[in-house]
Amino acid sequence: MAAEILIVWPDPRWAGQLHSALLQGPLDSSVDLLTRYPDPGELLDLLREKGRETRVLIMGLTDERRATALLQAAKEAAPQIHRIAVDIAESTEALKTAMRAGANDYWTPPFEPAEIGQNLSSLTQNRDADSNGVLLSFLPGQPGDGASTAALHVAEAIGFGTGKQVLLIDCDLQCGTLGFRLGLKPAYSLLDAASHLADLDDLWDRLAVPWNEIRLLTSPESSFGLTGERLEALPGIIESAVRAYSYVVVDMPSGLYGPCAGVLRRSNSICVVCTPEVSSLYLTRRRFSDLGEWGIRRNKVKVLINRADSRDAPPRNEVERSLGVAAAWTLPNSYHELNQAALAGRTVSRDSAYGQAITQMAAELAGFQTVEARSKWRKLLSFG
Numbered sequence: 001m002a003a004e005i006l007i008v009w010p011d012p013r014w015a016g017q018l019h020s021a022l023l024q025g026p027l028d029s030s031v032d033l034l035t036r037y038p039d040p041g042e043l044l045d046l047l048r049e050k051g052r053e054t055r056v057l058i059m060g061l062t063d064e065r066r067a068t069a070l071l072q073a074a075k076e077a078a079p080q081i082h083r084i085a086v087d088i089a090e091s092t093e094a095l096k097t098a099m100r101a102g103a104n105d106y107w108t109p110p111f112e113p114a115e116i117g118q119n120l121s122s123l124t125q126n127r128d129a130d131s132n133g134v135l136l137s138f139l140p141g142q143p144g145d146g147a148s149t150a151a152l153h154v155a156e157a158i159g160f161g162t163g164k165q166v167l168l169i170d171c172d173l174q175c176g177t178l179g180f181r182l183g184l185k186p187a188y189s190l191l192d193a194a195s196h197l198a199d200l201d202d203l204w205d206r207l208a209v210p211w212n213e214i215r216l217l218t219s220p221e222s223s224f225g226l227t228g229e230r231l232e233a234l235p236g237i238i239e240s241a242v243r244a245y246s247y248v249v250v251d252m253p254s255g256l257y258g259p260c261a262g263v264l265r266r267s268n269s270i271c272v273v274c275t276p277e278v279s280s281l282y283l284t285r286r287r288f289s290d291l292g293e294w295g296i297r298r299n300k301v302k303v304l305i306n307r308a309d310s311r312d313a314p315p316r317n318e319v320e321r322s323l324g325v326a327a328a329w330t331l332p333n334s335y336h337e338l339n340q341a342a343l344a345g346r347t348v349s350r351d352s353a354y355g356q357a358i359t360q361m362a363a364e365l366a367g368f369q370t371v372e373a374r375s376k377w378r379k380l381l382s383f384g
Contacts, residue, residue: 006032010063015060047077059084059103068097133242139272145275238250330357
């Protein structure tokens with residue numbers, strides 16, 4: 001089914017230009033235009049209108065307060081919908097406000113049909129292809145920033161929240177510890193997947209070890225085996241994985257190598273994990289540069305600030321100013337809980353501050369509603 005797009009923008013001139021550009025673009029899409037802000041209940045009805053499936057919500061920031069309130073409502077009620085904020089001129093503060101309210105992307109004129117089509121094509125293609133799963137990559141700014149821990153917890157939360165098959169792949173060849181920290185001793189690893197690429201579609205049940213809500217493909221015990229042709233097999237491993245699983249979460253290494261580019265280009269979302277430390281912020285900016293040189297679109301890249309409330313950590317807005325981008329998520333400094341969980345070979349409780357933040361992040365990435373979001377909307381729609 002073609003992607004359904006809803007534009008909400010009380011600016012007839014710019015909304016009309018955007019509407020026209022979308023209709024002229026390469027996507028076979030139905031585009032609706034609303035030149036006024038609805039109330040949250042009406043917006044929910046529009047997003048769930050019978051006979052169609054809205055997949056992209058484009059919200060104009062003419063009235064920033066009302067627009068961001070609607071973005072927040074859409075994020076909580078229908079997190080699977082891609083949310084784009086648009087404005088007539090680029091504004092760092094507007095970008096940050098929109099991202100915090102739930103926008104996944106931020107557009108400003110000129111609205112060129114070809115460019116807009118390119119921005120939306122990967123989204124619609126990936127969601128229309130029922131045979132392919134969603135690929136989520138986690139990339140640390142520097143070693144020790146907590147990307148592996150976040151990837152593990154997000155993978156488990158997606159499995160729990162969606163009830164679908166989730167595969168977590170540890171691609172850190174030098175420092176991969178996910179299997180170790182979970183107390184697993186799998187018979188097979190990423191090296192075996194690379195060695196049997198031609199038959200891999202039929203081997204996942206043997207290669208990936210089950211754990212809780214997910215399955216895990218660990219990194220090899222030796223970092224010397226996955227080289228040359230076997231290393232070049234990494235993008236092929238990922239393609240096979242997304243054919244076999246609804247969600248594939250990849251824990252990327254801190255040192256990127258050539259074949260990583262294919263994995264990151266294929267990813268639906270790339271989560272760059274940093275901390276408020278100066279060195280982490282510096283290296284995270286370098287990550288943005290590396291990804292740009294590989295031709296990876298910036299709208300795929302989301303920032304997660306880990307240990308955001310650490311002692312002496314600067315405020316979030318200062319961290320964002322240093323990075324030059326707005327952060328999509330933050331995680332609290334839960335060192336003691338995470339350390340205890342690692343010693344016990346488990347994840348932290350979903351009821352903890354870290355667990356709740358992870359659940360919300362997973363819901364946004366995988367498009368499922370948390371219990372709190374469902375309860376809030378039931379209360380709103382019953383006028384309770």
